[in-house]
Amino acid sequence: MGVVLEEFGDGVYRLTLNRPEKKNAMSLELLKALFHSLEAAEKQGASIIVIKGAGSTFCTGGDVAEFRDSPTPAVQVDAMADYLNRSVMLIRSLPAIVMAVVEGLAVGAGLSLVLACDLALAESKAIMNMGYRRIGLTPDGGGSIFLPRLVGMKKFNELYFTSRNIGMDEAKGLGLVNFTADAKDLGEELAAIIEELKAMPMETTRRLKELVNQSVLSGLATHLDKERLYVSQFSAEPAFQERLKNMFKKG
Numbered sequence: 001m002g003v004v005l006e007e008f009g010d011g012v013y014r015l016t017l018n019r020p021e022k023k024n025a026m027s028l029e030l031l032k033a034l035f036h037s038l039e040a041a042e043k044q045g046a047s048i049i050v051i052k053g054a055g056s057t058f059c060t061g062g063d064v065a066e067f068r069d070s071p072t073p074a075v076q077v078d079a080m081a082d083y084l085n086r087s088v089m090l091i092r093s094l095p096a097i098v099m100a101v102v103e104g105l106a107v108g109a110g111l112s113l114v115l116a117c118d119l120a121l122a123e124s125k126a127i128m129n130m131g132y133r134r135i136g137l138t139p140d141g142g143g144s145i146f147l148p149r150l151v152g153m154k155k156f157n158e159l160y161f162t163s164r165n166i167g168m169d170e171a172k173g174l175g176l177v178n179f180t181a182d183a184k185d186l187g188e189e190l191a192a193i194i195e196e197l198k199a200m201p202m203e204t205t206r207r208l209k210e211l212v213n214q215s216v217l218s219g220l221a222t223h224l225d226k227e228r229l230y231v232s233q234f235s236a237e238p239a240f241q242e243r244l245k246n247m248f249k250k251g
Contacts, residue, residue: 003027004033006041013044013048015049017034020053023055023105025062025064026080027063030063035087046096047202057105058100058105058106059105059113061131065248074236076235084113085228088220097119098116098118101186102120102128103186104126105126106127106129107128108131111143114176116141118209125182127168128171130143130163132160133160135240137231139160139227142223142227145220149216155174
């Protein structure tokens with residue numbers, strides 16, 4: 001099985017991040033596969049794209065074991081940030097409505113991926129966390145543009161500097177997710193939302209996303225490039241490897 005599973009039918013393209021044994025942490029292989037799967041969804045003319053994680057977890061961010069084990073961590077992180085950014089830009093430019101379905105955890109770049117999507121449905125007991133401060137990195141995948149524009153500067157700073165968990169009641173109040181449901185009702189809720197979204201003409205969706213991008217995400221491509229630069233620079237420092245070693249010792 002691949003690291004991203006694909007299923008297409010009735011205009012809906014379903015993508016499943018498929019590294020459940022790693023809580024769907026983003027390896028370079030997964031990030032490449034995600035980007036190519038989004039390209040495939042575009043070619044198929046999907047009107048709705050659903051992104052979820054296997055094993056009842058959405059995504060715990062970048063695979064820190066891959067950071068630790070790489071002989072050239074800065075090169076590794078840069079390549080991963082590149083593919084993550086490509087996926088984010090594609091999500092924002094696709095004429096399809098892109099929805100994240102969040103179960104379990106959405107941490108770091110996993111949270112950034114949720115924020116890039118047009119809509120998000122979450123299991124009521126799911127948890128989000130910025131995560132980056134724990135390994136001394138700045139956000140990537142658009143986390144430092146999507147989140148501040150949703151919640152404001154001070155709340156963003158709080159969520160980054162404290163690296164605290166965000167429950168779904170708070171996430172919904174902050175606008176990080178649109179809908180919540182208990183785990184047993186998640187599939188039924190998703191089906192109902194998809195059925196309602198199917199009535200939206202794709203050309204209308206395309207133009208709406210253009211307006212949203214211009215209104216609140218002006219300069220996204222440049223911002224993503226700067227995020228990528230910073231995470232690559234920080235991951236080249238000896239202190240980064242030391243933080244990773246300490247993290248694995250604690251684990």
